[in-house]
Amino acid sequence: MSLKAKMADWKSRLAGWFVDREFFMRSNGQVRFIRISAQLQRRVATVVGSVVGVWLIITLGMMVNQLSVSFERSMLSAKQERVESAEERVAKYRESIDEVADDLETRQKMVEDAVEQFGGDLPPAAETGTGAETADKIGAAIPEEKRLASIEARQIALAEHMTRIATIRSQKAAAAIREFGLDPKSLAVEAKEGMGGPFIPFFGKKQKQVRDPRFSRMFAALDQMNAMERALAGIPTSMPAAVGLMSSGFGYRSDPFTGGGAMHSGLDFKGPHATPILAAADGKISFAGWQGGYGNCIEITHANGLVTRYAHLSGFTVSLGQDVKRGVQIARMGSTGRSTGTHLHFEVRVNGSAINPMKFLEANPDVLEIQAVAGSSATGQSAGAQ
CATH class of the missing domain: 2.70.70.10 (Glucose Permease (Domain IIA))
Structure with a gap:
């Protein structure tokens, strides 16, 4: 059935509800006719429906208002609970900062030891530069993080120093390997095989992992340097017998x-x-x-x-x-x-x-000198790993 036909059917049914009606009334021997037209019936029904609708709307509005008040009270209570616990969380946050700073100081010693092992003298303290400026800004905005930011600025300076040292040593080792007619890349890949051990994060477990790309570059440069120097140290350049x-x-x-x-x-x-x-x-x-x-x-x-x-x-x-x-x-x-x-x-x-x-x-004496440095570095790393 089409929509138009359905509408016509409902209209005819509704019209059937409101028809002209006549009522007979007998009083003192006389008969009277009271006639109620269909139009009047429709008007009365409209008025009654409107009154009921208004009453329902008012009732629903009151219910919604009560629910809204109840929700607001609940939110206010939760907010008060958060405010009441804020001081405790700030205290815990400050304790966490202290733990992170202690952890960073431990890692600082490790970085400095690595610099002394591979890079010689330590670079000047990071009292100036972008790292120090960042630490000063953080300290002014968040005094609790001043100590942490200063240590991290020092570590970033050391990381950049180590990256330069490792890159230079990798290049020297690669050039020495080429002097023997060998491919540095293939030997470095082979030198990385047969490695393992438990995972111990260099920056500890308590603090957030350092995401500064300068640390990633440092680790990559050190890894490449170690592989190149191990490959160079493993090239057989010593006489196999003391004969001439x-x-x-x-x-x-x-x-x-x-x-x-x-x-x-x-x-x-x-x-x-x-x-x-x-x-x-x-x-x-x-x-x-x-x-x-x-x-x-x-x-x-x-x-x-x-x-x-x-x-x-x-x-x-x-x-x-x-x-x-x-x-x-x-x-x-x-x-x-x-x-x-x-x-x-x-x-x-x-x-x-x-x-x-x-x-x-x-081999050229200069190449052998580079190999001797690489060999001593590889020996130190092996001893440290044990």
């Missing part, structure tokens, strides 16, 4: 047994039987045993993924899985395996491929 005679070089040569052309994948150093064989760099003994033509053989895997191999040995002084430092004795010179006499066969391998060890053993 190299009997065979790297590359193609005439095979000592057959006389035919052959590829020699390392350097041969001739010396007396049982001459001490030394680790060319810090690392871990990843192989110690017999290996075909190499005879008694030791392999050391270094922090940057490089591997050094020492062959034809007469005996071992280390065991599998042992950590060794640069220059310590790992074996004794011999003539085991495919060998014509007592000597050391020394190899350097990257990703399984042999490369000429001479580029490492004949």
Whole structure:
């Protein structure tokens, strides 16, 4: 049914409610007719409906008013409770500021120790500059935070100083690694592998995490510096034996047994039987045993993924899985395996491929000096981690 038809139906029904009506009244033998028209009925119904509607509106308004008053009283009560507890919260807030300041002072000592370890002298105190100006403004607006803001300003100055130091050292280490013909980025990635330990936030648990980007840059710069210097320190630049005679070089040569052309994948150093064989760099003994033509053989895997191999040995002084430092004795010179006499066969391998060890053993003195600094830093970090 359409809307128009429905409206017409309701209109006809409503019209049926209000029709002309006649009433008969008998009085003293006479009959009278009282007629009430449909129009009058509609008027009376309208008046009654209006009165009822007004009464309902007034009643509803009174109820709404009572609810509004009740709500306002409830809000006022809650506000009074908040006001009453405000002093307690301010006291707790001030206690929290004291805890944060104490925590920052502890972290301050850690940052200063790091600067002394990696960056030498401490920079001047942050009495001027943007950090100090910010601390003064915070102290004027919120006296309770003056102490905290001053400490943080000092830490920001130290963070910027450390970032500069770490960036310079990373660049020097990367340049030194390139002198050996190696890729600094790939070695730095490998140097980050095999790391772990529990998470201890540098800025403590009580205070909010420091979100200043200068701290993020400092952490990134220190991480990059550590990776580069570990990679540089792991490059084998120390002589594997205290001998001065190299009997065979790297590359193609005439095979000592057959006389035919052959590829020699390392350097041969001739010396007396049982001459001490030394680790060319810090690392871990990843192989110690017999290996075909190499005879008694030791392999050391270094922090940057490089591997050094020492062959034809007469005996071992280390065991599998042992950590060794640069220059310590790992074996004794011999003539085991495919060998014509007592000597050391020394190899350097990257990703399984042999490369000429001479580029490492004949490194520029300036490069070796940078490597010595990197090695001492890496040793200090390892000791601290333990």
